[in-house]
Amino acid sequence: ETGVTQSPTHLIKTRGQQVTLRCSSQSGHNTVSWYQQALGQGPQFIFQYYREEENGRGNFPPRFSGLQFPNYSSELNVNALELDDSALYLCASSLAGTGGVEKLFFGSGTQLSVL
Amino acid sequence: KQEVTQIPAALSVPEGENLVLNCSFTDSAIYNLQWFRQDPGKGLTSLLLIQSSQREQTSGRLNASLDKSSGRSTLYIAASQPGDSATYLCAVLPYSSASKIIFGSGTRLSIRP
Numbered sequence: 001e002t003g004v005t006q007s008p009t010h011l012i013k014t015r016g017q018q019v020t021l022r023c024s025s026q027s028g029h030n031t032v033s034w035y036q037q038a039l040g041q042g043p044q045f046i047f048q049y050y051r052e053e054e055n056g057r058g059n060f061p062p063r064f065s066g067l068q069f070p071n072y073s074s075e076l077n078v079n080a081l082e083l084d085d086s087a088l089y090l091c092a093s094s095l096a097g098t099g100g101v102e103k104l105f106f107g108s109g110t111q112l113s114v115l
Numbered sequence: 116k117q118e119v120t121q122i123p124a125a126l127s128v129p130e131g132e133n134l135v136l137n138c139s140f141t142d143s144a145i146y147n148l149q150w151f152r153q154d155p156g157k158g159l160t161s162l163l164l165i166q167s168s169q170r171e172q173t174s175g176r177l178n179a180s181l182d183k184s185s186g187r188s189t190l191y192i193a194a195s196q197p198g199d200s201a202t203y204l205c206a207v208l209p210y211s212s213a214s215k216i217i218f219g220s221g222t223r224l225s226i227r228p
Contacts, residue, residue: 004158006158033216035218040220041220042119042204042206042218042219042220042221043159043204043218044218045215045216045217048215056212056215058215088156090158090159092159103149103161103164104149104159104161104216105161106151106158106159106160106161107158108157108158109156109157109158111156
């Protein structure tokens with residue numbers, strides 16, 4: 001158990017819809033990162049939040065957006081869903097100053113299917 | 116652009132064997148390298164983290180080494196067990212972006228009883 005929880009565990013949406021995924025970080029961790037993992041691939045970095053501010057972003061379009069709250073929990077929002085958005089979405093928390101230099105602790109992920 | 120490669124993509128060995136998983140990366144300017152384990156449909160569990168100034172880390176039957184100059188890391192698993200069956204991923208944290216961890220595609224390991 002990493003102490004990082006994600007909800008929901010599974011989700012089915014249709015193309016064009018919007019989705020919100022949630023993550024509660026491990027107690028005391030101030031940094032949350034989101035990753036997208038397609039089947040058979042390694043996770044791809046979406047973005048990271050440190051103390052409620054975006055602190056780095058990968059090659060994902062603006063329809064992928066996020067939030068971090070004062071308790072360091074986080075949301076990932078995806079607008080105008082596309083079929084290729086179907087993937088496992090992973091959240092990871094860490095305790096760091098300006099980056100993920102410390103160990104990452106991952107949640108179990110949200111499996112998103114877009115039909 | 117940093118790229119992380121893991122070969123082979125899949126490996127099957129009989130129980131009890133010692134084995135080595137390989138990871139290579141193209142840019143040696145990294146803060147650290149981590150090895151993760153992932154069970155099917157699940158999140159990642161951090162196994163070992165090697166800082167750039169270190170050469171290796173050990174935890175139980177696992178030993179990970181790091182050679183920055185050659186852009187290589189290995190994960191050694193001693194006396195493999197069926198419970199070790201999982202996908203093993205390596206990931207590097209580059210200087211160029213201290214928030215963006217870059218993963219390899221993983222090696223899917225199967226230990227035959």
